[in-house]
Amino acid sequence: MFAYAVKRLIQMLVVLWAVSIIVFLMMSFTGDPVFMVVPIDATDAEIAQARRILGLDRSLPEQYVLFLQNLVQGEFGRSYVFRQPALDLILERLPATLELVLVAMLIAAVVAIPLGVFAGANPQNPLSRLIMSGSLVGISLPGFWVGMMLIFIFAVELRLFPSSGRGATVEFLGIRTSLLTTNGWHHILLPALTLSFGTMAIILRITRAGMMEVMRQDYIKFARAKGVSRRGVLYGHGLRNGMIPVVTIFGLQLGDLIAFAVIAETIFAWPGMGKLLIDSIYRADRPVIVVYLMLVALIFVVVNFIVDILYTMIDPRITVK
């Protein structure tokens, strides 16, 4: 187990290193950042000076070594637009994105798991077929469009929920969160619901497939034969084993949710790091884009690592080599 964890840790570092090369190369081929830092009327000498400060006068491999050194030291440079360290800008907005993702995940789980268990345990029931068609519609919907429709119905027409912003936040353990105020919940509901749709559909389908697989097993037949109640069979024996693939999907969906948060944040003007990414792309604010990508890559590899470890712990049948 320990050897496996170490091996996976080394793999994580290799992945991050590969990502750093890709990010560096892509950034090198997208325009010249020197014009983002010098004034419009800068002389050639000033431009050359700025180029030297940014290290752009060196060869590509040299620039990469410099880039990697800075990365390892947590030195990402300053935003061209805000003139603040890019890392601070992203970290400041990280809690807003994470709370959006967590609430979306919660909504998806609460709605999808019971429906998936029902559809998996009663595959021939007409209601199950309805649930499955519904989930297929859920997968086929463009997420941003759902968000717009929610805004139109609940914010523009019914005026029940606000259409933008994060609402009141309070400081809790040094992090500003909107999950501890009523106003904050009022603001987070629509964007989180928008974000949860895709995940909801996928978790529903995985739960159903897992349940159907488990219900065919001999130990379920045995439990029925010995007279365990239907509910007991379903939740005590079925769900526990049917949940194994769901755990993995949760981990994988976390990454997808962070990516799709970019869209939900754009629609609802949610002040998270996804919105900052889109704004930075428009403004060619390279340091902020780099920090975002590296941070998200880090989150992904860590989540994948945790999921892999959890997986072996939940299902003792899986032995690590």
Place this chain on the structure above:
Amino acid sequence: MASRVLSSQMVFNWRRNPPAILGTVIVLVCAVIVVFGPLLVSQNPYDLRQLSLLDSYKPPAWLDGGDPRYLLGTDGQGRDVLASIVYGTRISAMIGVTAMLMACAIGTTLGLLAGYFGGRLDALIMRVADVQLSFPSMLIALFLMSAFGTGIDKVLIALTAVGWVVYARTVRGSTLGEVQKEYVQAARVAGLSHAKIILKHVLPNVMTPLIVIATVQVGTFILIEASLSFLGVGVPITQPSLGLLIKNGFDVLFSGLWWTSVFPGLMIMAMVFGINLMGDFLRDELNPRLK
């Protein structure tokens, strides 16, 4: 190969499967729109001479103030929403299908090479695939587009870069199995070249699972492209896909002008839903294990 895929058994099952029939009908209707689109609507929404600003923001024909000439209303430039949707569907669908074909061609080639020759090439291709699979496609596409800038050609490249992995993995897996079998050994003994063995013998036997992947991927690509265009890093405004139409409609949604964004969204949903219904049917038919 074709006979195995389009077996009479499959046609028999299709006839008794209403969702599959619905999916096929939707996809066929979309195909008609893509092929004959401009002939079906009276206005070319991107020919400025045909537009009149006097007709801007007309609601759908059945509402007060609606104009019978514009069934689904008009946008701020007096463009017929229905005509915009027809033109947008063509762009969205063509991007989805073209990118799928490109991803399939590249992914299948790499998968065949990796599975057939093995060794370092295999290790390299599969490591790249592993790294890529640990990131959501949407994020990779967004990142590539932010580096490339807008344009249909760039969207196609980004989607191809995102989509090849799943083919490469699947094909490599099946190829590893096929290479062990007697018929490939026999072909080797008979002295056929590697190229001939791969193309004539291995390829036809690893293609079936790709049909399901390819079908579903068209839907995924249409959705990713729509999201990119919505974020402003997809197609250019001169060639608006359905996603860009929705983005334009978003700006006026708060004024209650819902028809410019609701109808394009419904069109995407219908198209992708139809594709997914077909994908589900094909999966049940071609993967008997999952039945």
